[in-house]
Amino acid sequence: MKTFFVYACAAILVGLASINPADAKGCIKGAIVGGVAGHMAGHHGVAGAAVGCAIGHHEANKRQDNTESR
Secondary structure (H helix, E strand, O other): OHHHHHHHHHHHHHHHHHHOOOOOOOHHHHHHHHHHHHHHOOOOHHHHHHHHHHHHHHHHHHHHHHHHOO
């Protein structure tokens, strides 16, 4: 089960990386926070980092869209 989860996460990360590899705004901070949280919640640091990166990137895009519409 762990092997399947690791491969599934890797496939999702490769898919996300191929969508927009140059614009990583918010990803680093989200990956750090998510990695620490995932590690504390049962040694799932890699999965936490992946999810944190996605959420951080999403939040950065929302903030950018709000500042452009003003």
